[in-house]
Amino acid sequence: MARVADSVRSQFRGMCEALASLVLPAPCRICAQILDTGSRIPFCRACMSALTQTLPEPLCAQCGRPIVSTAVVEGISLPQCHLCRYGTYAFDFARSFGAYTSRMSRAILQLKYANVAPLGGWFARRLAGLVEHQPQDFAADAVVPVPLDQGRLRERGYNQAELIAKPLARLLGIPFRSYLLVRTRPRPNQLRLTRRERWETVRGAYATHKTAQVDKLRVILVDDVFTTGATLDACSRALKGAGATRVVGLTVARALPLSPALEAGMSDRDFGE
Numbered sequence: 001m002a003r004v005a006d007s008v009r010s011q012f013r014g015m016c017e018a019l020a021s022l023v024l025p026a027p028c029r030i031c032a033q034i035l036d037t038g039s040r041i042p043f044c045r046a047c048m049s050a051l052t053q054t055l056p057e058p059l060c061a062q063c064g065r066p067i068v069s070t071a072v073v074e075g076i077s078l079p080q081c082h083l084c085r086y087g088t089y090a091f092d093f094a095r096s097f098g099a100y101t102s103r104m105s106r107a108i109l110q111l112k113y114a115n116v117a118p119l120g121g122w123f124a125r126r127l128a129g130l131v132e133h134q135p136q137d138f139a140a141d142a143v144v145p146v147p148l149d150q151g152r153l154r155e156r157g158y159n160q161a162e163l164i165a166k167p168l169a170r171l172l173g174i175p176f177r178s179y180l181l182v183r184t185r186p187r188p189n190q191l192r193l194t195r196r197e198r199w200e201t202v203r204g205a206y207a208t209h210k211t212a213q214v215d216k217l218r219v220i221l222v223d224d225v226f227t228t229g230a231t232l233d234a235c236s237r238a239l240k241g242a243g244a245t246r247v248v249g250l251t252v253a254r255a256l257p258l259s260p261a262l263e264a265g266m267s268d269r270d271f272g273e
């Protein structure tokens with residue numbers, strides 16, 4: 001009953017916001033600056049331009065992480081980060097559009113909690129740009145969003161990865177298959193997880209749906225953020241275990257070691273990616 005009331009309340013709030021935006025100048029949902037444009041995406045120009053910054057190259061050929069030391073990549077055509085050299089990930093390769101900055105995290109939160117669907121389309125166009133850059137590497141038969149567990153999906157009403165993956169599939173002309181993967185074990189309720197906890201909570205937490213035809217399938221797996229890569233890895237293992245021949249990951253944002261962490265003397269390895 002409380003859920004129904006919440007949902008009615010949030011729908012009502014959504015209607016009020018939509019009406020208010022017609023008559024009142026709306027603030028940027030990232031920095032609160034008053035918007036001077038009638039864009040369907042409620043971000044100011046400065047925030048939009050910051051969001052279009054791509055990751056600094058060179059990137060690890062497999063996981064797409066920017067490689068900081070150029071000494072590592074000199075003379076190597078396909079450089080790899082230390083995690084990929086150890087064979088950490090089950091996906092064939094992964095790419096992300098931009099860095100997970102505070103602006104990007106707020107933009108993604110809008111997608112998660114405010115259901116700003118046009119934003120899903122905007123992110124999808126950024127990801128389609130990455131695919132066009134490497135069309136052969138991204139050749140695929142299905143676009144699959146990383147699933148939420150049923151409880152979380154019911155609570156939230158939508159899956160943010162799906163809000164990006166669906167318009168992306170349409171842009172690429174590749175079938176959208178949200179039912180291929182299921183999350184069989186829920187994520188723990190705590191918001192922040194350590195790197196080790198992230199790996200432990202997703203290990204074996206995904207499976208392919210029992211009716212899904214996955215054999216020999218090439219999959220583009222879509223999520224909002226690549227944090228440790230544990231989620232994309234767990235989904236890739238489930239898909240490959242069911243016969244998928246190729247799994248490539250695409251995420252809007254990529255968590256990178258930030259300077260305060262590096263200043264505090266943490267190595268890349270402690271930090272995560």
Ligand SMILES: [Zn+2]
Nearest residue numbers: 028031044047
């Ligand atoms: Zn702004």
Ligand SMILES: [Zn+2]
Nearest residue numbers: 060063081084
């Ligand atoms: Zn790598």
